[in-house]
Amino acid sequence: MKFPKRTISIAALAALAAATAMTPVSAQEEPIKVGILHSLSGTMAISETTLKDAMLMLIEEQNKKGGLLGRKLEPVVVDPASDWPLFAEKARELIEAEKVAAVFGAWTSVSRKSVLPVFEELNSILFYPVQYEGEESQRNVFYTGAAPNQQAIPAVDYLMEEEGVERWVLAGTDYVYPRTTNKILEAYLKSKGVAPEDIMINYTPFGHSDWQTIVSDVKTFGAAGKKTAVVSTINGDANVPFYKELANQGVKAEDIPVVAFSVGEEELAGLDTEPLVGHLAAWNYFMSAESEANAEFIDTWHAFIGDENRVTNDPMEAHYIGFNMWVKAVQAAGTTDADAVIEALPGTEAPNLTGGTSVMLANHHITKPVLVGEIQDDGQFETVWETGGLVPGDAWSDYLPESKPLKADWVDLKCGNFNTETNRCLGTAQVGN
Amino acid sequence: MRRIASFIACLVFLVLSGLSARAQDDEALRGAVAGFATAEGFQQIGAVIDALVVLGDPRATRVLAALGEGDLKVREADGGVFIVRGSAASVRLIDPVNGDTAGEAGGASLKKIRVNNRLRRTVRDAIGALTLTAADPAVRMRAAETLFANPDPDALEAVEAALERETNADVRRGMEVARAASLLLSDRSNAEKSEAVGAVAALGTREALGLLSQFRTGATGALELQAAAAMERIEGSLARWSIAQNFWYGLSLGSVLLLAAIGLAITFGVMGVINMAHGEMVMIGAYTTFAVQEVIRRSAPGLLDWSLPIALPLAFLAAALVGMLIERGVIRFLYGRPLETLLATWGVSLILQQAVRSIFGPSNREVSNPSWMSGAFELGQMMITWNRLYILLFAMAVFAVLLWAMNRTMLGLQMRAVTQNRRMASAMGIRAPWIDAMTFALGSGVAGIAGVALSQIDNVSPNLGQSYIIDSFLVVVFGGVGNLWGTLVGAMSLGVVNKLLEPYAGAVLGKILILVLIIFFIQKRPRGLFALRGRAVEA
Numbered sequence: 008m009k010f011p012k013r014t015i016s017i018a019a020l021a022a023l024a025a026a027t028a029m030t031p032v033s034a035q036e037e038p039i040k041v042g043i044l045h046s047l048s049g050t051m052a053i054s055e056t057t058l059k060d061a062m063l064m065l066i067e068e069q070n071k072k073g074g075l076l077g078r079k080l081e082p083v084v085v086d087p088a089s090d091w092p093l094f095a096e097k098a099r100e101l102i103e104a105e106k107v108a109a110v111f112g113a114w115t116s117v118s119r120k121s122v123l124p125v126f127e128e129l130n131s132i133l134f135y136p137v138q139y140e141g142e143e144s145q146r147n148v149f150y151t152g153a154a155p156n157q158q159a160i161p162a163v164d165y166l167m168e169e170e171g172v173e174r175w176v177l178a179g180t181d182y183v184y185p186r187t188t189n190k191i192l193e194a195y196l197k198s199k200g201v202a203p204e205d206i207m208i209n210y211t212p213f214g215h216s217d218w219q220t221i222v223s224d225v226k227t228f229g230a231a232g233k234k235t236a237v238v239s240t241i242n243g244d245a246n247v248p249f250y251k252e253l254a255n256q257g258v259k260a261e262d263i264p265v266v267a268f269s270v271g272e273e274e275l276a277g278l279d280t281e282p283l284v285g286h287l288a289a290w291n292y293f294m295s296a297e298s299e300a301n302a303e304f305i306d307t308w309h310a311f312i313g314d315e316n317r318v319t320n321d322p323m324e325a326h327y328i329g330f331n332m333w334v335k336a337v338q339a340a341g342t343t344d345a346d347a348v349i350e351a352l353p354g355t356e357a358p359n360l361t362g363g364t365s366v367m368l369a370n371h372h373i374t375k376p377v378l379v380g381e382i383q384d385d386g387q388f389e390t391v392w393e394t395g396g397l398v399p400g401d402a403w404s405d406y407l408p409e410s411k412p413l414k415a416d417w418v419d420l421k422c423g424n425f426n427t428e429t430n431r432c433l434g435t436a437q438v439g440n
Numbered sequence: 441m442r443r444i445a446s447f448i449a450c451l452v453f454l455v456l457s458g459l460s461a462r463a464q465d466d467e468a469l470r471g472a473v474a475g476f477a478t479a480e481g482f483q484q485i486g487a488v489i490d491a492l493v494v495l496g497d498p499r500a501t502r503v504l505a506a507l508g509e510g511d512l513k514v515r516e517a518d519g520g521v522f523i524v525r526g527s528a529a530s531v532r533l534i535d536p537v538n539g540d541t542a543g544e545a546g547g548a549s550l551k552k553i554r555v556n557n558r559l560r561r562t563v564r565d566a567i568g569a570l571t572l573t574a575a576d577p578a579v580r581m582r583a584a585e586t587l588f589a590n591p592d593p594d595a596l597e598a599v600e601a602a603l604e605r606e607t608n609a610d611v612r613r614g615m616e617v618a619r620a621a622s623l624l625l626s627d628r629s630n631a632e633k634s635e636a637v638g639a640v641a642a643l644g645t646r647e648a649l650g651l652l653s654q655f656r657t658g659a660t661g662a663l664e665l666q667a668a669a670a671m672e673r674i675e676g677s678l679a680r681w682s683i684a685q686n687f688w689y690g691l692s693l694g695s696v697l698l699l700a701a702i703g704l705a706i707t708f709g710v711m712g713v714i715n716m717a718h719g720e721m722v723m724i725g726a727y728t729t730f731a732v733q734e735v736i737r738r739s740a741p742g743l744l745d746w747s748l749p750i751a752l753p754l755a756f757l758a759a760a761l762v763g764m765l766i767e768r769g770v771i772r773f774l775y776g777r778p779l780e781t782l783l784a785t786w787g788v789s790l791i792l793q794q795a796v797r798s799i800f801g802p803s804n805r806e807v808s809n810p811s812w813m814s815g816a817f818e819l820g821q822m823m824i825t826w827n828r829l830y831i832l833l834f835a836m837a838v839f840a841v842l843l844w845a846m847n848r849t850m851l852g853l854q855m856r857a858v859t860q861n862r863r864m865a866s867a868m869g870i871r872a873p874w875i876d877a878m879t880f881a882l883g884s885g886v887a888g889i890a891g892v893a894l895s896q897i898d899n900v901s902p903n904l905g906q907s908y909i910i911d912s913f914l915v916v917v918f919g920g921v922g923n924l925w926g927t928l929v930g931a932m933s934l935g936v937v938n939k940l941l942e943p944y945a946g947a948v949l950g951k952i953l954i955l956v957l958i959i960f961f962i963q964k965r966p967r968g969l970f971a972l973r974g975r976a977v978e979a
Contacts, residue, residue, distance in 0.1 A: 210947070
């Protein structure tokens, strides 16, 4: 078909005019920018890329619902490339140059620690979605992942009560999260009457791939006539060779169960899970959770990513909760101004994907259910145990002498590390260790 | 569990004494199995298992085994319970009572009956007890082994009854130790216990040690002394075995290092190119294995066990091709400029990583182990996993072939000629640039086949190569640049030293110690273990 040129240009003009007239005022307003600070290259890309996609999906869904405060949301994605100093630089870029209203991001504790001063200095908001070692509460950060009392301690309770475990191997990668978690667990186990010789602690370098010696040590340790379990804070890529070695050396979950705090659906994707059936993981969400919200979330995720085989995992749920809390807080405050939103966030409720409602606490942590799941042969987890209600996140562990008297409360005390013995706020010098 | 075991003990006894031959009928079994359809939660499922076991029907083992493996499912339409075989869209239904095929169904229409570790243990013990008198000696042997691993004084009578009828000598021996293990935990007479301590101690295994230490805590007087002496003996022999075991771990780690480094021994060692993209050649090999397995899974699942031999030549070709492209496209312009080469190949490695990340995604890819590479076997008190053994043999084979290629083929001769005296080689009519490309392709291709082997023990992810590059350079520099034998000896000694240090120093400190040792070593012998002598060094 052929139109005279003029007809086309007139039609185009008309269409343009119509579009302009029909567009609501909101679209002409500046969109609200949301920063996404997850590594898309380097070692951590394996875990963090999915979170970037999850955030893009959440923002797209919110825009379909009409955006926020009548404005559209616009994601700003940067790539800190698994490089810790670069995290700080990129955070600065997001806040100063892009003027984002809030940032969702970081995975490893060291990347979080590296961006903390930036968020404090520029007074912005960070939502941190990963389970971590606790011992921190910062005014500008909202921790939507689990604190140790929402993951590690309930999991150990489960092993002690349900499996009758008396001997413990605490195996972890050598960095801040496993070291702190194991310190808390060791203190906790000893408080429960476990003898020091019944606890074996083992650290390995990042990306450790030769697990022969350690698995055989675990077997030896487990052959002492007492029920033994491994509590694993082994991180990232090191897990696949670890589980392969367990399977090959014939360590069965019925004999020596391994409960992991860093292994989720995403990590199992690279494994043949047949020999691992029965090993455990503790999280606040499993893809197999049966709730309407979860079914809808999974459907939306599959439609967004265009792949039916992609899995969902716990940090994605943390972003889901955190994002919805932020949306509600912005609506309540009527502005995206950081101070107003930080003020509005504590007490904000948002549904989680396991059928409950999480609430943001005064210490900037949230309430979550704790689930213990067993690995199934299809790479999913089957929930075998869960806490009766939601567990409030505790920033400062009660099992470490130095953090026992500390309390975080940003509503009344306006302090992240208030010492209840001396009635003094330690201030920023102590925040972030 | 004890309760079940005592039930079984009674039942086995009854069956054996012929009082009640076959009181149960299909209906009772079917009724018990039907209980799974309505059971909610692990406790109720546990109750159904109890009810099933109480029947004492040997046919119940089939149901229990399926339950333990997660193959027992409920048809949601009518609540029928079936054993399910096959996976994915369409599955075969098997009647749990008589074992006949009962039709087919869509996988989604069936709900799995959930079990946890506690139920899995119950099932395992129940099967063990039910099969002590099975017809097949292999099944009886497994039952005896299960009982030995999980001794239960309530099962004593059952195992003694079974022992009386046992004719197979091997199974008899298995049952005797199982009986001894259970006896240690029972309240039988001290004379019997003393005999049992002897029987368990004679095994000399770690499991025996565990049993004895468990027994010792409750024992007194002469029995305690006997157990203590036996434990000391076993500990002594296990300590000797553990040295051998660590040595084996060292060799196995050495073989992995050798595989990772041997391609570099050519590109860096022979050609002198600091190739930071070497690790990515290994990664390409691993991803080739993944791609081959994917194709096989889709089109010829029967060939899955052959996926590695099929992947080997393809991985060699893929990595060699990429290597050749890198050499022709980048490196040939940079000969004699090591710093620029280092930076350029580092850039290439990042490009390759990100390319793989874009094509295959950032997450790990599943490369399955063929059945002949899974599991382990025991050599004395040592455990040797098949995959490590094959990788060791494979590394040796690759080394031998490479040595032959370098020393006995025309290409190898020309390679050595070009690297030792380029101008003279050119004058002799050798096309030096062509040989450069071929050498680099060979080194890269060998890295590619290393990737096939490493895919069996490590992550197949875009970061695979990065985790080996440092170790590879370490091995080549330590062994002596330009010498294949040096690479072999370097890799093996690093592996063994690392593994002998690890039990004492831990994995983190062990690695640091190795690095410190190498720094001192390089200070003393800058050219590594096997330094090249003569004109080649100056070239």
